[in-house]
Amino acid sequence: xxxxxxxxxxxxxxxxxxxxxxxxxxxxxxxxxxxxxxxxxxxxxxxxxxxxxxxxxxxxxxxxxxxxxxxxxxxxxxxxxxxxxxxxxxxxxxxxxxxxxxxxxxxxxxxxxxxxxxxxxxxxxxxxxxxxxxxxxxxxxxxxxxxxxxxxxxxxxxxxxxxxxxxxxxxxxxxxxxxxxxxxxxxxxxxxxxxxxxxxxxxxxxxxxxxxxxxxxxxxxxxxxxxxxxxxxxxxxxxxxxxxxxxxxxxxxxxxxxxxxxxxxxxxxxxxxxxxxxxxxxxxxxxxxxxxxxxxxxxxxxxxxxxxxxxxxxxxxxxxxxxxxxxxxxxxxxxxxxxxxxxxxxxxxxxxxxxxxxxxxxxxxxxxxxxxxxxxxxxxxxxxxxxxxxxxxxxxxxxxxxxxxxxxxxxxxxxxxxxxxxxxxxxxxxxxxxxxxxxxxxxxxxxxxxxxxxxxxxxxxxxxxxxxxxxxxxxxxxxxxxxxxxxxxxxxxxxxxxxxxxxxxxxxxxxxxxxxxxxxxxxxxxxxxxxxxxxxxxxxxxxx
Numbered sequence: 018x019x020x021x022x023x024x025x026x027x028x029x030x031x032x033x034x035x036x037x038x039x040x041x042x043x044x045x046x047x048x049x050x051x052x053x054x055x056x057x058x059x060x061x062x063x064x065x066x067x068x069x070x071x072x073x074x075x076x077x078x079x080x081x082x083x084x085x086x087x088x089x090x091x092x093x094x095x096x097x098x099x100x101x102x103x104x105x106x107x108x109x110x111x112x113x114x115x116x117x118x119x120x121x122x123x124x125x126x127x128x129x130x131x132x133x134x135x136x137x138x139x140x141x142x143x144x145x146x147x148x149x150x151x152x153x154x155x156x157x158x159x160x161x162x163x164x165x166x167x168x169x170x171x172x173x174x175x176x177x178x179x180x181x182x183x184x185x186x187x188x189x190x191x192x193x194x195x196x197x198x199x200x201x202x203x204x205x206x207x208x209x210x211x212x213x214x215x216x217x218x219x220x221x222x223x224x225x226x227x228x229x230x231x232x233x234x235x236x237x238x239x240x241x242x243x244x245x246x247x248x249x250x251x252x253x254x255x256x257x258x259x260x261x262x263x264x265x266x267x268x269x270x271x272x273x274x275x276x277x278x279x280x281x282x283x284x285x286x287x288x289x290x291x292x293x294x295x296x297x298x299x300x301x302x303x304x305x306x307x308x309x310x311x312x313x314x315x316x317x318x319x320x321x322x323x324x325x326x327x328x329x330x331x332x333x334x335x336x337x338x339x340x341x342x343x344x345x346x347x348x349x350x351x352x353x354x355x356x357x358x359x360x361x362x363x364x365x366x367x368x369x370x371x372x373x374x375x376x377x378x379x380x381x382x383x384x385x386x387x388x389x390x391x392x393x394x395x396x397x398x399x400x401x402x403x404x405x406x407x408x409x410x411x412x413x414x415x416x417x418x419x420x421x422x423x424x425x426x427x428x429x430x431x432x433x434x435x436x437x438x439x440x441x442x443x444x445x446x447x448x449x450x451x452x453x454x455x456x457x458x459x460x461x462x463x464x465x466x467x468x469x470x471x472x473x474x475x476x477x478x479x480x481x482x483x484x485x486x487x488x489x490x491x492x493x494x495x496x497x498x499x500x501x502x503x504x505x506x507x508x509x510x511x512x513x514x515x516x517x518x519x520x521x522x523x524x525x526x527x528x529x530x531x532x533x534x535x536x537x538x539x540x541x542x543x544x545x546x547x548x549x550x551x552x553x554x555x556x557x558x559x560x561x
Contacts, residue, residue: 045254047542047560049278050267054260055232057212058223061141061148063194070553074234074256075116076197076217079107079134079176080188084548086373086464088189092129092198092218093176102183102504103158107134109174113241116222120202126239129198129218131170136201138168138178150195156184185504186465193463220251220556232258242556251556252544271537277560278545279537280553282359290537295358297537306538310547311371313461314532315363315469318342318409318422320525321453323487330453332405337396339524342407343382345389346425352530355417359535363528366517368469370531371549374510375466380518381528389429401430410436411456412443418529419456448480450487457485458532464550465506466513470497473520488525 053067063072079093093107115126141148142159157167158181169177180187190196203216215223220242221234234256242250259276261267268286271279282291290298290305297307320339321329332338348362361370365378390400398404407426411419416437423433438446446452461468471477475494477484493516500512520526534547543559 045252045560046257047253047255047278047555047558048257048259048276049280050259050261050270050276052260052262052264052267054229054262055258058215059212060194060197060199060217061146061150062212064149066551066553069194071232071234071256071258072194072197072215073219073552074221074555075215075219075223076194076199077113077219078191078193078197079109080192082189082192082464082548082550082552084546084554086371086549088192091192096188098188098504102185102502103180105178105180105188106171107131107176107178109176110241111174113218114239115200115203115218116216116237116239118200118203118216120200120206120216126216127200130173131176132173133198133200134176135165135168135170136204137198138196139166140199140204141195142166148195150193153190153193153195156180156182156187183501183504185501185506185509186463186467189465190463221253221256224255229260231260234258240556244557252559253555256555274539277539277542280535282357282535287357291357291359293357294353304540306540306542308534308536308538308545308547310534311361311369311549312532312534312551313369313371313464313549314458315367315369316360316415316418316456316458316529316532317363317367318527318529319452319455319457319486320527321450321455321486322489322525323450326450326487328451328453330405330407332396332398332403333407333453335396336523337392338398338404339527340382341389341392341396341429342426342431343524343527344385344392345429345431346422347384348530349384351418351421355421356530360530360533363530365528366514366521367526367528368466368513368517369549372461372464372466372469373506374514375517378514378517380521382521382524386425386429393430398430401432404431406432406434407454408434408436409454409456410438410443410446410452412440413437415456447485450479450485452485455485456529460532461550466510466517467497467500470513470516470520473516473525486525488520488523490519490523493519 051067058072060072060076063069077091080088081091083089092109092113094110096107098105113129117124117126121127140146141150142154158179159166161167161179164179167179171177200216204211207214220237220240222237224235225233236251236254240250264283265285270276292298320333323329352358352360352362364383365381368375370376409419419435423435426433447455472483473488473493474497475489478487479485496512496516500509503509534551538545541561544557
């Protein structure tokens with residue numbers, strides 16, 4: 018037995034003994050590690066999962082997403098959208114209170130009012146705050162008379178927002194942490210340090226935080242939501258977050274029972290926790306549960322289509338050549354051998370099938386080397402003769418994927434080079450359209466196909482927007498405009514699907530795989546679910 022295996026066996030034995038000596042309080046605490054650290058608990062800066070996860074425990078917004086991505090009431094118990102799609106009016110609950118804090122008289126939290134949302138939204142729009150969520154507010158009409166930057170408190174329980182033009186995904190965007198409500202008293206007291214002294218309405222409040230050591234959230238006994246039996250949420254007494262940066266140590270802490278939760282797959286744990294087919298290693302089944310589900314994240318190859326750019330590959334301007342690329346490599350084998358089946362082969366559209374209405378897209382590319390060779394011949398490049406060499410740019414995390422594609426495309430006639438760039442250089446060159454072919458990913462900011470399809474709008478050319486391919490289509494733009502005039506998701510969906518099909522049929526991007534949410538938790542943890550946004554929702558979790 019080598020040292021590594023000895024450590025794992027010893028860890029499992031220790032877990033069995035260690036779990037018998039926890040106090041009742043400890044058994045009602047959910048513990049996880051955040052290897053990236055936490056820099057702020059201010060929702061205005063919650064731009065990545067490391068920050069979003071603790072922020073969603075402390076704060077709430079007008080609406081929230083279910084695990085199936087439907088928009089549900091939260092602080093707003095109901096809402097109305099005007100017939101022209103420009104005005105959103107929310108009726109607030111009367112039983113939502115900010116957490117107890119020294120910023121309030123006698124330290125007792127006060128009731129949330131519509132004016133708090135006016136303050137919170139205007140704060141995000143304030144350039145001095147420099148919130149990365151400013152773009153969320155770009156649809157709001159800031160010049161409406163009688164409104165404060167497009168927001169208005171009609172009374173304590175009625176909040177109204179006015180948009181510049183109809184934008185149906187806006188309701189779902191309000192579930193993002195940037196839109197969570199904060200009290201003006203705490204922001205005024207702490208200023209830029211509000212992120213170290215957060216005051217929200219959520220199921221937990223900040224109890225303790227020491228940089229590099231741990232962060233503790235305690236149960237908010239005055240939280241407004243209840244379960245189906247009327248029991249007040251949350252069930253947990255506390256959430257304990259540690260900051261071990263080393264992934265091997267993080268993994269060992271989980272095996273030792275020092276943490277209850279492990280998110281995602283890392284090379285240090287992949288071969289130990291998973292079988293070759295991507296299932297949980299049976300030897301851990303008595304102590305560990307594996308929870309998986311689709312993730313709104315599409316990994317893809319993008320192709321620069323701007324012929325005015327010196328960086329574009331001229332032969333790739335032929336859509337048949339791009340299609341030959343798209344069907345020239347086996348995604349299913351790629352996922353099985355290089356990602357241990359952690360993901361789903363992208364044989365459908367660019368919008369992932371986890372998005373409502375896209376499960377059976379009916380278009381996309383399967384592995385078909387014969388068709389790939391045929392398309393090259395039809396394009397005037399039999400056996401690849403006359404094709405310009407292709408350079409795929411990537412970062413070191415995805416070299417294995419790109420080398421796999423390089424090898425398989427080489428068998429049908431392509432010459433592929435790989436350019437591995439540092440992260441900062443890659444992002445800069447991508448934003449400025451200096452990469453002829455690039456490996457990229459798009460993780461949904463909000464649960465609407467528009468978030469993916471806006472990458473192909475003509476008006477969104479990079480560097481001002483996210484259209485890194487510089488694809489331009491009057492038909493696509495018209496479909497987008499038509500979709501935005503439909504307030505009902507079901508009525509927008511046919512337009513969304515046409516847009517997605519148009520992008521795929523032109524092979525503007527070549528989807529590689531749709532990512533998967535993977536979580537490991539102690540079998541003592543009950544009620545932990547997954548959702549396509551990969552949010553960590555703990556208000557209904559129990560630790561037995």
